[in-house]
Amino acid sequence: MEVLRGVAQVDFMPSAVCGMFFVAALFAGGRQYDVYGLLGSAVGTGVAYGLRLARDAVAAGLHGYNGCLVALSCVVFLRSGHPATVAVAVLGAAVSVVVTAGLGAVLDTWKLPPLTAPFCLVATATTVAAPGFRRLWRDAGTPAALPGPATGPTGLTWEQLWHGFFANVGQIFFLPQWYAGLLFLAGIFVASRLAGLLAGAGSATGLATAWALGAPAEAVGQGLLGYSGVLVAMALCGVFVAPGGWSAAYAVLGAAGATVLTPALAAVAVPFGGHAFTWPFVLTTMLFLVAVPAIPRLRRI
Structure with missing residues (x-):
């Protein structure tokens, strides 16, 4: 067990x-x-x-x-x-x-x-x-490696959109397959409905942020930019911060920040594989948790 x-x-x-x-x-x-x-x-x-x-x-x-x-x-x-x-x-x-x-x-x-x-x-x-x-x-090269400077089309097809939603969850484990991400998300929902909703919100935020900033559609569809956002969203609403409307908004903000940070850290990692691992999640979550005591509307668990 x-x-x-x-x-x-x-x-x-x-x-x-x-x-x-x-x-x-x-x-x-x-x-x-x-x-x-x-x-x-x-x-x-x-x-x-x-x-x-x-x-x-x-x-x-x-x-x-x-x-x-x-x-x-x-x-x-x-x-x-x-x-x-x-x-x-x-x-x-x-x-x-x-x-x-x-x-x-x-x-x-x-x-x-x-x-x-x-x-x-x-x-x-x-x-x-x-x-x-x-x-x-x-x-x-590996399928988990994020490309360097943004190249290729940025317009998402419907297939890339829904594939990316589930792939964001799967890429936490280095898996880009949408069906693997679906199983991961189902497991989260089985354990906690709140965590499942936050995971979905983090994935959607990662997708929206990456698309709005013009990330390559292929990378977005493979979940290479939004996976840290999934973890950040769960961490900042329900895991380490008491759940509520304000913490949910805080979690979405953190998920967007982690998505922006991911290509920067991946670029630094190009010489040894080009993967940011979960550094964006770690750095974003720690900074946001440090700030919680200074924000009256939020409370650490």
């Missing part, structure tokens, strides 16, 4: 049933995603138990979700079929537990959660180092 909750906690859901939906979505995207995602969550959970970290946090999956994402990033950016990649996925998932504990201790001063920052740090370090190892690096 803890392993399934670890997968579900990528989207803040401490639900094993939600985790089952997520595992089905990973399998729909490709068997290797399913295997690596479960492996990463299992390793993170096992290491956390071995280090005797708080059992309630481990049982809730809070030490499995970063490991899950680290392992999935290995599928996308490294040679997923090579034993060396499996070893790196296991090592990275284990290291993410230590990074989570360390960041949690540091960020507790400001009452901030580590979010997916441990995943971002480990995955960034791995992809930067990978070109130096022949058994790990693959030269071909």
